[in-house]
Amino acid sequence: MKVHSASRVILLTVFLNSVSFGIIIPVLPQLLIELGHINVVEASLWGGGLSFAYAGAAFLFAPIVGNLSDRIGRRPVLLFSIAALAVNYLILGLAPSITWLIAGRILAGISASCHGVAAAWISDTTAKHLRSKAFGAIGAAWGVGFVCGPAIGGMLGSFDLRLPFFIAAIMVCLNFQAAWWALPETLRPEHRSPFRWRRANLIGACHELRHSPQTIIFLCVIICYQLAYNANPQAWSYYAILKFGWTGKEIGFSLMAFGLLVALNAGFLIRPIVRRIGEHRTTCVGLLLGAMGFIGFAFAANQWMLVAFILPWSFLALIMPSLRALLSNALGEERQGALHGAISSAQSLTMMASPLVMSQLFYQFSSPVSPLFFPGAPFLAASALLLLSLGLLHFTGRRQKQFH
Known part of the structure; x- marks a missing residue:
């Protein structure tokens, strides 16, 4: 099977994981x-x-799955993750209580670990100088999924709140069938490494990467960036409902605009930008424009101003492909699964912390008894985190212009 054909299946898998993340936002x-x-x-x-x-x-599960893919290969791990995603959709569609929703989201989190394995698959099959473009394609697939997910959730949810989940389950089953027939194994036996539990967690993975101090710094940048980025899916719907009276359909279309612009930046703009200014500066540009977008959201006086600031915010799509390329190029083939598992685990850590912090910020500044009514507080906090990330990158850039 040609790598290009299999790459389409990888991108389809990332796309459907993005749909699973976005489809619930407008109806939740x-x-x-x-x-x-x-x-x-x-x-x-x-x-x-x-x-x-x-x-x-x-x-x-992300570091466990990443290390497991270094041991047994990418294909079986990806197939398991796709199957788990299909079951997640069925649970969400049939959920009789919030407890069942929680169970479904746990299973969705397990299946989301395949994003790191997909990135490792790309590392296996892509030359180093093309990896930022390839990771950009993954970002574009995620962005397109984020277009379709909220749009599907918003439009189908207007007929029945549960209908989007059953449609998504059918789509994932078709993805499983395509992956079963089209996805080859890319990790050659001589590049496989034994599975070790001490590496199968974020701390253990960072310990394994300790010989590259800049790798740890870039992981810290990823954590700060993701803490900020996750403010948007957490707060956007509630903010738009409370401040501007939006419905699920309007939320869905606004998120579709997010996804389209993210896909454009990650899929088309990143390659010429990286070629001109390099991965490090590309990341800095994304952080600065993203901070501007969040500040605009926080202080938007009307819904048109809110929508306008989606444009600078969308340049955050430049960040992860650039950082993944910098990190991936620094490590050998036998450590790609562990690396991308560590990245996915770091991202997931922030997805644990950010929703709790951002939802509490929204609640504290939006509740009827709040001394200061400012529902944009989560977005302002997110902009501060992006500026902190920019400071960390500036520090590493001064110490070493080229990441080895």
Whole structure:
């Protein structure tokens, strides 16, 4: 099987994982309100809990799955993750209570571990000088999925809140069939490494990478960046409902705009930008423009201003492909699974912390008893985190212009 054909299956898998993340966003507030008999501000706290469950599972399993893929290969791990995603959708579609929603999101978090394995698959099959472009394609697939996920959730959810999940389950089953027939194994036996439990967690993975101090610094940048980035899916729906009275359909279309711009930046703009200024400076540009976008969200006086700041925010799509390329090029083939598992685990750690922090910020500054009504507080906090990431990158850039 040609690598290019299999690459399409990899991108389809990433796309459907993105759909699974986005499809629930526009329908979740109303689903929580109905299942829990609560108001929208209280639903935002439950939404944070669901995001915590999703991220907690991904945090625990991403390094395990990444190291397992270094031991037994990429193909079986990806097939398992796709199957778990299909079961997750069925659980969400049939959930009779919030408890069942939590169970479904835990399973979704386990299946999300395949993103790191997909990145390792790309590392196996792509020359070093082309990896930022290849990781950009993964980012574009995620962005397109984020277009389709909220759009599917918003439009189908207007007919029935549960219908989007059953449609998504069918799509994932088709993805499993395509992966079964089209996905080859890319990790050659001589490049496989034994599975060790001490490496199968974020701390252990970082310990394995300790000989490259800049790798640890870049992982810290990823953590700060992801803490900020995750403010958007957590707070956007509740913020738009509370401040501008949006419905699920409007939320879905706004998230579709997010996804389209992210896909454009990750899929088309990143290669010429990286070629001109390099991965390090590309990351800095993304952080600066993303911070501007978050500040715009926080202080938006009307819905048109809110929508306009999606454009600078979308340049955050330049960051992860550039950082993944820098990190991937620094390590050997036998450590790619562990590396991308560590990255996925770091991202998942922030997906545990960020929803809890951001939902609490939203609640504290939006509740009727709040001394200061400022529902944009999560976005302002996110901009500060991006500026902190920019400072870390500036520090590493001054110490070493070229990452080895």
